[in-house]
Amino acid sequence: MGLLQLVFFSLVSLMASLQRCMGSNDVSVLQLNDDVLGLIVFKSDLHDPWSHLDSWDEDDNSPCSWKFIQCNPVSGRVSEVSLDDLGLSGKIGRGLEKLQSLKVLSLSQNNFTGNISPELTLTASLERLNLSHNSLSGRIPISLANMSSVRFLDLSENSFSGPVPDNLFENCSSLRYLSLAGNSLEGPIPSTLPRCTSLSNLNLSHNHFSGNPDFAMGFWSLNRLRTLDLSHNELSGSVPQGVSAIHNLKELQLQRNRFSGPLPADIGLCPHLKRLDFSDNGFIGELPESLQRLDSLTSFSLANNMLTGDFPQWMVSMSSLEYIDLSGNGLTGTLPSSMGDLKSLSYLSLSGNKLAGNIPISLVKCTKLSLIQLRGNAFNGSIPEGLFDLGLEEVDFSRNELMGSIPPGTGRLFESLRTLDLSINKFTGNIPSEMGLLSNLRYLNLSWNNLQSSFPPELGYFQNLTVLDLRNTALYGSIPGDICDSGSLGILQLDGNSLTGPIPEEMGNCSSLYLLSLSHNQLSGSIPKSISRIGKLKILKLEYNALSGEIPRELGKLENLLAVNISYNRLIGRLPVGGIFQNLDQSALQGNLGICSPLLKGPCKMNVPKPLVLDPYAYPNQMDGQNRRNESSESIKFRHRRFLSVSSIVAISAAALIAIGVIVISLLNVSARRRLAFVDHALESMCSSSSRSGNLATGKLILFDSRASSQDWISNPESLLNKATEIGVGVFGTVYKVSLGLERRLTVAIKKLATSNIIQYAEDFDREVRILGKARHPNLVALKGYYWTPHLQLLVMDYAPNGSLQSKLHARPPSTPPLSWANRFKILLGTAKGLAHLHHSFRPPIIHYNIKPSNILLDENCNPMISDYGLARLLTKIDKHVISNRFQSALGYVAPELACQSLRVNEKCDIYGFGVLILELVTGRRPVEYGEDNVVILSDHVRVLLEQGNVLECVDSSMSEYLEEEVLPVLKLALVCTSQIPSSRPSMSEVVQILQLIKTPAPQRMEVF
Template identity: 75%
Template sequence: MKVDVGFLLLRLLLVLMASSRRCMGDSNSEVSLQLNDDVLGLIVFKTDLHDPSSLLGSWNEDDNTPCSWKYVRCDPSSGRVTELSLDGLGLSGKIGRGLEKLQNLQVLSLSHNNFTGDISPELSLIGSLTTLNLSHNSLSGRIPVELGNMSALRFLDLSENSLSGPLPDGLFQNCFSLHFFSSAWNILEGPVPATLSRCTSLVGLNLSNNHFSGNPDFVNGVWSLKNLRSLDISRNAFSGSVPDGISALDNLKNLQFQGNHFSGPIPADLGLCQHLTHLDLSNNLFTGALPESLQRLSLLRFLSLSDNLFSGDFPWWISNMSSLEYLDFSGNSFTGNLPATMDQLKLLSYLSLSGNRLTGGVPATLAYCYRLSAIRLRGNGFNGSIPQGLFDLGLEEIDLSRNEFSGSIPAGSSRLFESLRALDLSANKLTGDIPAEMGLFSNLRYLNLSWNSLRSRLPPELGYFQNLSVLDLRNSALYGSIPEDLCDSTSLAILQLDGNSLTGPIPDEIGNCSSLYLLSLSNNQLNGSIPKAMSRLKKLKILKLEFNELSGEIPQELGKLDNLLAVNISYNKLVGRLPVGGIFQNLDQSALQGNLGICSPLLRGPCKMNVPKPLVLDPNAYNNQMGGPNVVPESTGSAKLRHRRFLSVSAIVAISAALVIVCGVVIVSLLNVSARRRLAFVDNALESMCSSSQRSGSLATGKLILFDSRSSDDWAQNAETLLNKASEIGKGVFGTVYKASLGEGRIVAIKKLVTSNIIQYPEDFDREVRILGKARHPNLITLKGYFWTPQLQLLISEYAPNGSLHSRLHERSPSSPPLSWANRFKIALGTAKGLVHLHQNFRPPIIHYSIKPSNILLDENYNPKISDFGLARLLTKLDKHVISSRFQSALGYVAPELACQSLRINEKCDIYGFGVMILELVTGRKPVEYGEDDVVILSDHVRVMLEQGKVLSCVDPTMGEYPEEEVLPVLKLGLVCTSQIPSSRPSMAEVVQILQVIKTPVPQRMEAF
């Protein structure tokens, strides 16, 4: 028999304490010397915990029994512990020894805490356990195979941790009692064990959001689990066709296969699972027509088949599924018309058929689906007029863009006025006036009527919008003037009126658009001067006024708009000096050319200044100007006095100019000295920190933490030596990166953060860094630890031997071979997968904000590793200079909406940067390139070449041979990702799906793309 010496010693110590108190006449003389195993086990378990709120304060080793302790339940007859529930108490530490002593324990629930480390195999020694819930923690390592010995277990939830490796083959050896199993939201990989089919009592199975792969052989075994009601294997890497036989699952209600690589037709007998209420097969590679058996799913409420390769006519029998509330067939190749019987879907609230090949008119009967809140028909071939009845519903979103609708825009109803939040009718053939009733849409946030033939005036009622963020009326044949009250809505962030026939001046009231960050009025017939009121647009980031008839000088006040990143005022009638400050001194020729006389060294021709006349140099002229023609000539003495006065004014001007220059030189010199001293101070702080640490023999002034299990003592004792030997491999806005060795062949990268004194307390820094340390993924740089002092912070991460993608694209030595297409595609797909992990596996999502090639590192096999993720979260108090420098260093990659605080900043920002990055990856060009006469914006250049049918001329010539059927859709994908409107960009999960389809091209899919 195995003897646990630690427990015997602890038991003996507690017995001696109790005995001593009894001998001394302690009032607790009734304390039994026979200590309760449950008390002992729980006290030992508690010693490994960190309980910041002292919620376990009632746990006292002096008690005979733990039955009165909080969060503990006992069996009244035996007095033994049967349930321990510590959910959501903010506990941390490791799930250590002690719990195995609770031999009558049936329920153990530790969810929604921050437990770390491995799952202890000793938990399997609790033979009575029926419920084990370790979900929503930070557990890592592999799932112990010993858990398969717990034959009484009915409920096992390991979801939302950082568990890795495969599911053990023996995990389901004795699972005959198991009713529910979840390992969702981990980093598990490999195939699912075939022994899963032994879990004949299984009711719920959730393997979603991992990296499980392989052909769905295990599905054959799953089809034998007759009691199964919920099956979720979504967002993994399963591939191959799904076999028939699912009809054996008579009780199945929830089936989720989305986000895998399944192909071929869906099982023909799927419609025989007549209890299904939720079916999601989206984001796969399923092909063919839909089996008619699906119409038997009369209880189905949720149906999503989006982003597959389904084809054939739109199913006429869809109206038989009378319980449908959510229907999404978008991103397929369905053809034909919508059936007139759609009105039978009385419960339908969401309808998305975007991105198919549907034609014909939209049946008016659709308006009888009274519960509809969103309808998306974007990118089809629908024609005819828009049914008036749709605008009588209480819809929140209407997207009918990129079709062939004609006729006028229907007037809305009172229900629509209150409910509508987004309306997109762009890229159709609509005509007629913009309805004045649109001004009554009190909750409208997005309005896009661009690329139509409205031939309408801008109605002044547009100024009634109180919540509108985006107004896009480009290329809609609008005429007349811009309404003065257009900016009565202070929430307007994007205003695009390009390509119309608008006349008159830009109203001064444009300055009331305080939230505006994109203002585009180009290609109109606007005249008059640029209003000074624009200087009140403090958030403005993009200003486009080219190809108008604006005249006069550019207001100098515009130079104070610090957030401006792009300005184009070309081809107007502007004259005079450019504003001092801001972006104006860095404008290139293409943004200025075609004016009458703007003063810039980039432009040739006369420079016209509308300013007061300079000092008159002719004394007589000066005299005539002051006194007129009849003034009596002055005496000689007066002339000399006047001459002396003139010389004094000239001297003053010259002296003043000289003083300004001298002061400028002095100030710049002082700033340089100050900057050098600050840099020296940072370096000295590191050295003094290391030295003091060595002198004291401890880390009292610093804190070194390595997340792996290997000791870090050698590193701590030789920190100065290590950093002195470290070689610098890069610099960024957040700090300098060094390559260093920790011994035993352990090469790491160390980032020395430049932002000292940002986080004052080690607890705050530790908490934030550990969150980033949980972001483990094959395409993310692994954060291994950190070093902290109040003056200095270091981040320790894995080292990528092939450097950054930027260096491989733009700083390649002649002896180094260029990146092949296979490696470039691998980099694009891997980066997308890493971003999906950041966006989907964290709550709230981790948004990178700065996706660019310099932040994509390459390992020895050219697999991409995203770096610097989460630093915006870590350093939330960055000063304005660092933030500004960060975005300037990412010029060309930054999404437009990052400058607008009124818009919700989300994952779409990263998608924009990713789009620019893959355009750069294919073309080998930088996102913004400056020439002698113009500036080339990469996304605009590729878009123009695509429209001209010459897009393949953009491909990097150094790449060698490449498959056109892959390169062309990748370029198109980059353009879609760089859409100016965030909602038009796909999600990163959709990007991964598209890239996977591109790698195994299907003609129909390529056409649809």
């Protein structure tokens, strides 16, 4: 308690004593002082950056002249405090308790924080309390207000959490408006809520309420309700009949829950219903016929359920409908020919059903229509004539069987249309030249049709276009140079056409482009250097063309480039230095004339002039210049031939000597290897234990902590692997599940290493593997031993029975429950501890280089164990580029400095991979996701949401519960770990400390970020 509050309560006690002494004549003065002191104490807890409360002066006898204060004209007491949207921050203090005549308290749209004290008790006369749109947290205290007098209670858009006290509404007969929306409240809806019989507006949306509300005995008894919003919760069960009891109901919203069963049959008996939204649930069956009685219904959404049956023909009689969304169901049949009777219709979405037949021509009578989505049905025929004369903003007819030509459109469409998707149909004919007049068009997708059209030059007129997808449309001709003149294009996909000519140099003007795909065409000429100016470019696909020449070195400067495919062209020369090019795999390069890469077989052609060979007699020195000029031409020719003969003899002799040397050295090497093999076998016969450190392990199983007989593999290890079970293929080789020992009681995992670039000397291999064998930690897969021959290298490791994190996160069967937040956090913390052990317990540190879910194995209790750590030590040190190239199997996990072929990599690249792993665990999404029209980089996506204040939208929706106070700092930690600058990333020991701090109960920890 602050000093001012102590003074306040002391004064209150003193005034109470004075009041008893002075009698009733001066009571009003003292009561007015109560209001002044109460408001001054309340103000003392606030931060007022714009000085809105400067008029509140503690020396005044009455607050009635203060701004934002209203008083009762009879009693002179404060009756209303309205401080909405003043930019105030701080906590709600107990000074408000002294306002004994307060009827209205409104503090909405500020930044009040902290818990509401359970000791705060507002006056019994309070009728209206509005604390919405702040940052209040903690539980809702039962003592907040005397519900017997409150008529309006709005606590929406805060951070309240936990269950709502069940007895909060025991005496709420006066309550007419209640909103708890936009918090993190959980548990069941209080059973006492139906006692609020005067409620007309109830909003509990966007929380985590669960269970099955007692509709029949509960909500359906609130017959004065006009608005009921339970959307965006976790409510489940069926919705029985009884809704018709709420005669005055105008809005009923149950979307984004887990309701199931059929729709209530009496839903159409609410005559005043204007908005009905049951979308994103599990409702089944057909639409109740009673719906056709809703003459006042304007908004109707049942999207993303499992409804079946024919599209109702009676829907056209609901003439007030403005919004219809029945997408994502299993509706069949055809649309009524009288759809045009819906004169008020502006939004129609029927995508993702099984509807067929023609698009009704009467739709052209729906003059207010702005959005029409019929995606993913079986509509056929042509687009109705006149439909493109309407002021449509979005048209999506994709994935149907429509045919005919694309209508050109008229003036209204040119000004209004923003999205046009006609992809995957059977359209023919030219692309209308009028499309260039669609000045507000942002998304255009005509892909997978048979237009057989040249590239309309008018398409360059687009001013706001961000996505242009013309894949597989039978386009021919050249790409117009002005295609990017608007500067807003982000995705350009022209694959699978018959485009010819060069890639225009003006392509470099596409400053906003991040996906450029021109594959499977007949483009020729060189790749323009101007593409290097597209700094945002992430994906470049040029495969299967006739491009020639060298790849411009300038493309190596594209730091954001994540994927490139230039295969099957006529390209030659070296790859650009830097960027993604040094890490491209064989599939992205193959099929060219002569690209220089160790991954490709064949010639390496350099586009450079041939060296100039000088005749040594062509430029004689000045001393004998005169004599040589006097020689005859025959003499010069003779000398020249003699010079060439001597040169040839010298070259042949040198080559012969080199060949003899190679043969001699090879024979010596064979002899030496035979002697070494003899020594090896002699040492093997002398060593009684297979685990002795001096054993060279030539064809022998070495177990560091043997519980199985090494004799299992001495004779024929390959035959044992043939009986084993293959459980995975990784960067370094194939993994098997094997049972060892006489009774096969010891189950281990065996990694059969890919022999390419693996250390080929037994002593070196033994030394490196034994270092890895010492890296024992509860969160590391223990390395138990190895088997080595020049042609076969095997590693023996612990077997993890619960599989990998990859399978739990991205390949989970529907019957398997998702990972809980507690287990996800356990996996993060354990993985961090394992990496910290590798980084800080060894010198030099053991770097993993390839942190991703497939390399995180789980035991029976979801404890993580890191596999494949340190295997880069087993690679030959000569070809350092091989180290980096081996870790490109998963796009999105690799640290920028590793992708750019920097040789100064350190453990910071593991920190980057761990940051990506955090994002995967929290969001349930992959690091890079490719849609039909865009590519999502997970770290960028989360960073944008965090900046917008909506980061919780990216949390994996399969998690039923999670702690916001843990998720938020964990996401922030991920973004720090994935910093593009290695020095900005924390060490792994710091990461462990931060995670442990986050896990500490909130009262015991300070703010992490």
